Amino acid sequence: MEARRRQLYNKYSYVEGHEADPKMRELEERQRRNEILAVDREVERYKEEARITRRRGGGAELPLGRRLLQGFFAPLTSAIRLEQEHVRLKVRGVDRSNYGPFLLMLNPDKLAVITLHTVISQLMKGEQMFGEPNEAQAGMCKFVRAVEMLGQSVQAEVNLARLRQRARLTKKRYLESKNGPHVHDRFMKVNMESLKTLTTVRGVARLARTALNDSDWGGVTRSKVGAALVKLLLTTARIRVPGPDGELIEVPAFYHDYVKHKAHRYGVISWHDAFFTFMDDEAMIRATLSPVRYMPMVTPPRPWTRFNAGGYLRTESIVMRGHYTTHGPSKRQMLALHGEQSGAELDGRAAKFQPVLDALNVLGRTAWRINEDVLRVMEEVWATGGGRADVPPRENVPDPTWPANPYGLRRSRGQLAATALPSRQDVAGFIHSLNRTKQRNRELHSQRCDFLIKLQVAKEMRDEDRIYFPHNIDFRGRAYTMHVHLNHLGSDICRGALVFADARPLGNDGLDWLYIQAANLYAGGVDKLPMDERRQWIEDRVHLLEQSARDPLGPDGGFWLDAEDPWQCLACCFEIERARASGDPPAYMCRLPVHQDGSCNGLQHYAALGRDEAGGEQVNLMPRDRPGDVYTGIANVLKRIVAEDAKNPEDPETQALAIALAPHVDRKLVKQTVMTSVYGVTHIGARQQIQNRLKERGAVEDENLRYKMANYAARRTLDALANLFVNARDVMAWLAECARVVCSQGRAVEWTTPLGLPVVQPYRVKSQRMIRTLVQSFTLQFDNDENSVAKAKQRSAFPPNFIHSIDSAHMMKTALACHEAGLTFAGVHDSFWTHAGDVPEMSRHIREKFIELHSEPLLEMLYEELKEKYPEVAHEIPPPPPMGNMDIEQVKDSIYFFS
The missing domain is CATH 1.10.1320 (T7 RNA polymerase; domain 1)
Structure with missing residues (x-):
């Protein structure tokens, strides 16, 4: 096993012969000092x-x-x-x-x-x-x-x-x-x-x-x-x-x-x-x-050679984030990791979850640097008052003025009297406006703090040739960076401030992929066009991108400010302008990451598990001439349902709600609900989401009516999902039923991911203890593996957690394949990044690994594992639902599966 660890060090961390490299030794020593x-x-x-x-x-x-x-x-x-x-x-x-x-x-x-x-x-x-x-x-x-x-x-x-x-x-x-x-x-x-x-x-x-x-x-x-x-x-x-x-x-x-x-x-x-x-x-x-x-590292992270050795150089770390607290790994899960690791070392083999550690090492060895051009613009926007491109304004919203009222007359006890006081309604309106202003200014303070922290990290790291982000996982196997303030998993500001440290030539197709990247970042519907039309849309406006690169804050450089992701769009403008100005774009050495994003990735995995042909078509598992948009698809189904309800006089109350809702049904209204349906959103959660959308657009002033409309819309939206994703909804219901049966015996739900990672859901009834301190007393809640399981949470969380364990396996398989092929790779759950010239090859690996993953009988394997782990209720666990007719191999030819 020692030879295996040394092999991992050589493969995933340091360049060959680094012990003799004085610069590398100096960087390692500086990293150790930074940590200690x-x-x-x-x-x-x-x-x-x-x-x-x-x-x-x-x-x-x-x-x-x-x-x-x-x-x-x-x-x-x-x-x-x-x-x-x-x-x-x-x-x-x-x-x-x-x-x-x-x-x-x-x-x-x-x-x-x-x-x-x-x-x-x-x-x-x-x-x-x-x-x-x-x-x-x-x-x-x-x-x-x-x-x-x-x-x-x-x-x-x-x-x-x-x-x-x-x-x-x-x-x-x-x-x-x-x-x-x-x-x-x-x-x-x-x-x-x-x-x-x-x-x-x-x-x-x-x-x-x-x-x-x-x-x-x-x-x-x-x-x-x-x-x-x-x-x-x-x-x-x-x-x-x-x-x-x-x-x-x-x-x-x-x-x-x-x-x-x-x-x-x-x-x-x-x-x-x-x-x-x-x-x-x-x-x-x-x-x-x-x-x-936990700042970005200046040397490659220590490779994960076992579940509790890796990451930062001088910090004892565990591969699973959390501290045995809410949604962190349970002690039972840690014991499972330790048992598998110890057994593997005694047998002289690699642990079953070693591919997870290998994938984390691939993610951690990706070298980044600060995008100096974008950082300079960020500093200038802040220095000139902020308030642009998601940078919060430096000035607070001014307090409302006391309502002025001209002198007038009012009758009091039958007598006329002069008054200069505002009316009671004006005073109430002033107080309401004042409270809203104070709340808004408190929110602005938080936004400034968040932005300035990210800006400060970028400034501290701007002179580093290479920075690295060590990764770990949550209890489901999803990968995250251990540094929290500035990383590629963060906001548009974070992502715009980072580029790959290593440049690679664009090649023959690289400039086209930069155009497509710019279109995707600009969004506003452009990102829903076919690939050729996205590229052409940017090419027709390339002079605007070049003006943005030459003078981002000038009168003619505002193209990027209208983008949905302005800072990443600006970074793309800089790169496109340089590539074109080089005179030989295929030879231009580019550092910009180009993304390939899944189409509602959770539903993609559900549709693949259930071989749901109709649902798979909506989320682009099937080849299409134009990209499918599941949110628009659900909105269209909802429109048909609402139109039918509006014509049905047998239920006057539902008819009235349908008539009131009909003008407001669109993609944006249902998007959050559709997105979170994969994660087990309840009717109450869906109602709140739709209610917030109606409130944001000022659709209905009457709060009681808005509540009833949202309640109706949530019910019908979930119906539309069930109608469109029949097999996928059956899979979700089956997973929830399995969890119910397991929890009926007071057991937590456990399973193994496709990469061998043991997962134990940590949801249990929390213990409470009254703590008396010098300042105040309070009740401390803490997890205890001896406590009874939280049955409702175990049941509702199992379907989304299982899907997360599947999507993490897909990302990690893709990461390992790209590493073996010599590509630079970064992953953000369902968004995979590489150099522009390498996008076609990464896209091939994405599809091949998805097909490889779902070619395994994942539901049957889970069914057999649950029966083995819970023999006392094995006869109650239902078999997986029948599958649809989708051919998973068609994913290979789907342009818009990840795009």
């Missing part, structure tokens, strides 16, 4: 700024944001030092026994930096207001979330300190026991074995004790450690603001309060409103990034 010393460097920065302040008698030389943070750091460090002294002396008055020992594990200055940056990061992310369908609002977060995240950050630093201490002890013991030549080589070998032992020797039990929830670092302890540090921050952090008379006064920078929602009361932490003036300060943005270690 993030907090230490931030502490040194604060100390250096404190020395500057003392030496010069003030901090005026510091940037505004750094000055503010520096003012928090020193008092907080002193308060933590005092608290640690109280822990050591066992000072009476406060029970510190359950959190005190953990506060002693780090120096006060480190704890201060972690506290400041974690709390500010959570406040910048904001909180979505308790179930309301609005955006997160910066400046406030739930107390329980803040203390949990802070506890996790402290725990991570403690674990890293322990790892560093073990490495130092290993080196010391080795050097004490061995002398002579080649000491360094022997030390490196011993140290690697030591690190391997740390992450493998005791399997999941060891991991649970050192890194997850089973240890003395459980959720309760993390919360109490976090609460103690938050309490110190609340009492020490002060900010100077203008008082009522205009003079500066000191007030708390952070507040703890309660917010009521329905019958519940939630504790929240908020910052002072004055913080909003610091949001575009670079120091404040850095406070959300540093000391975050």
Whole structure:
């Protein structure tokens, strides 16, 4: 197995002979320092700024944001030092026994930096207001979330300190026991074995004790450690603001309060409103990034050689994201991974899920760089006020003015009196407008924070020749980047800021694929045209693209601003302009990723599983002259159903609703419902989605009527889906019934993906525990494998989770095939990327791997596996539904399957 791991290192991580490459060794060392010393460097920065302040008698030389943070750091460090002294002396008055020992594990200055940056990061992310369908609002977060995240950050630093201490002890013991030549080589070998032992020797039990929830670092302890540090921050952090008379006064920078929602009361932490003036300060943005270690890497990631060894170079990681909490891997799933890994190593074979690890290694070794041209335009848009191309405006929406009312007369008790007061209706309208403005401005603050964090990461990485994104998976096997702030899985802003690090020639067809890419990104219906028409549409407007590339923000460069994905469209404009200007487009070396996206990919897999010919045609599994659009197809079916209801006088209420709804039925109305139908959307969820669409377009003012129309439309939309995807709906119903039978025995649903990954649905009834802290009491919910399963959730989640495990297998099979063919590959669930000149070859692999995947009897295999895993209910598990007549081989000739 050691030879297998070394083979993976050579295949997926480092270039051959990297040990002798001084530049590679330097990059590796820098990456290790970035991961290990993030907090230490931030502490040194604060100390250096404190020395500057003392030496010069003030901090005026510091940037505004750094000055503010520096003012928090020193008092907080002193308060933590005092608290640690109280822990050591066992000072009476406060029970510190359950959190005190953990506060002693780090120096006060480190704890201060972690506290400041974690709390500010959570406040910048904001909180979505308790179930309301609005955006997160910066400046406030739930107390329980803040203390949990802070506890996790402290725990991570403690674990890293322990790892560093073990490495130092290993080196010391080795050097004490061995002398002579080649000491360094022997030390490196011993140290690697030591690190391997740390992450493998005791399997999941060891991991649970050192890194997850089973240890003395459980959720309760993390919360109490976090609460103690938050309490110190609340009492020490002060900010100077203008008082009522205009003079500066000191007030708390952070507040703890309660917010009521329905019958519940939630504790929240908020910052002072004055913080909003610091949001575009670079120091404040850095406070959300540093000391975050999960930044893009400057070297290839450590290959995943087993389920708990890979990713970042100096971080103990598990391939499955989550911490045994909601929607993370259950302990049973981790034990299944560990059991399979251990058995494979004893037998001298690769683990059954090794293809999953191999695919993650392919995704992680794809090298990226920052798109400097796009980044410069982003900076200019922000510097000139924002408000364009999804960049939030820098200015808030102004408050409404108090309603002016001319002097008039009113009658009071039979007497006429002069008045200048606005009417009660005007005042009510003003208050309503004021509240909406405040909510909108809070949303804008959150959008600015999100944009500026991404912008800051791009600026920090702009000088790197190559950056990498290590990947891991969720419990279903779907791949994600371990870095969260700027990656190709993110928004249009993120994707526009990234290009492949390696350039490849366009070749004969590459420029055409850039044209098609530009059309797809422009959208607005252009992306629904046949391929030749998309290409021609862009070619007819290529002068507009070239003007956009030459002067993106000039009067003639606005083509890209009208695109649905403006920043990716701008990146395409730059590349097309350069390719054409080169004089030899086929030889032009291009870095831009070109996408091939599935057509409602979840329904594609359902249709393939059920061999649903009619449904498969709608989602482009069958060859067509023009691309099929399932959303338009469902909208057309819904129109026919509504028209029939409108002509039916036997049910007057339904007839009235059909007549009212008919003018509003279109593609956009049903798109979200159709898209989420694959993921088990309920009637209630569908109704809310359609209700939101009707509200957005101002279709119906009467809220009661809008609710009834949405209720009717949701029912009929789900009927239209059932009519159009008969076999696919049968598959969905069968999966749900299987889950119901399994859960009837109090068991969680388990299955194995086509790539050998064991999956266990983690949904169980949560345990609750009342936690009393120095700030407030709250109920902590946590997962427990001993708790009873959440039957309704297990049943409703199984169909979409099974489909996700299938689509992840398709993506990973395609990734491995592209890697073997020498192509650069990136995957975003159902969107596959490569160089423009390599799109035809990637497209071939996409289709071949889909056919290969669905040529296996996946439903029969699942049926047999469920009967074997649950023998006590095997007789109750129904056989798979009969399949339709679709020929899966036809996918090979379908142009619009992925396009």
